Amino acid sequence: MITISPKLIAPCGMNCRLCHAFTRERKPCPGCRVDDCLKSKSCTECKIKNCEKLADCKAKYCFGCDSFPCDRLKHLDKRYRAKYGMSMIDNLESIRKLGLKHFIRAEKERWVCPKCGKMLCVHKPQCLYCQHTWH
Numbered sequence: 001m002i003t004i005s006p007k008l009i010a011p012c013g014m015n016c017r018l019c020h021a022f023t024r025e026r027k028p029c030p031g032c033r034v035d036d037c038l039k040s041k042s043c044t045e046c047k048i049k050n051c052e053k054l055a056d057c058k059a060k061y062c063f064g065c066d067s068f069p070c071d072r073l074k075h076l077d078k079r080y081r082a083k084y085g086m087s088m089i090d091n092l093e094s095i096r097k098l099g100l101k102h103f104i105r106a107e108k109e110r111w112v113c114p115k116c117g118k119m120l121c122v123h124k125p126q127c128l129y130c131q132h133t134w135h
């Protein structure tokens with residue numbers, strides 16, 4: 001059964017469970033919200049995760065910030081929409097409107113491989129387990 005821990009949903013709306021760094025065998029990344037030395041430099045130094053406004057916001061997601069969606073987030077969102085067909089801003093709106101539990105349930109359905117039933121990786125056009133091309 002596919003599981004997604006709530007702490008794998010990053011402040012920017014990224015679902016770290018779908019990230020290639022999380023799924024790789026060698027030195028996997030534990031996810032944005034986990035402080036760990038295995039994280040890549042780009043993630044420990046991420047300007048969104050380290051944003052002062054995020055630290056001050058109660059929700060601990062960018063949607064709780066009065067600048068949401070800021071230019072930095074819009075830029076990331078644009079890149080992911082174009083490259084991977086996924087939107088951080090839509091994810092955040094969904095969490096805000098429906099709650100984290102509902103969002104996670106929807107993510108499990110959205111990102112399941114139609115062929116083998118395992119979880120897809122947003123960064124890879126083929127399923128990591130059965131090679132089915134989904135993207």
Ligand code: SF4
Pocket residue numbers: 010014015016017019020021022029030031032033039040043
């Ligand atoms: S590399 Fe970044 S996006 Fe990927 S799992 Fe780690 S923290 Fe999340």
Ligand code: SF4
Pocket residue numbers: 047048051052053054061062063065066067068069070071072073
């Ligand atoms: S939306 Fe707000 S909390 Fe998130 S990165 Fe932008 S300024 Fe920081």
Ligand SMILES: [Zn+2]
Pocket residue numbers: 113114115116117118127128129130131132
């Ligand atoms: Zn598969």
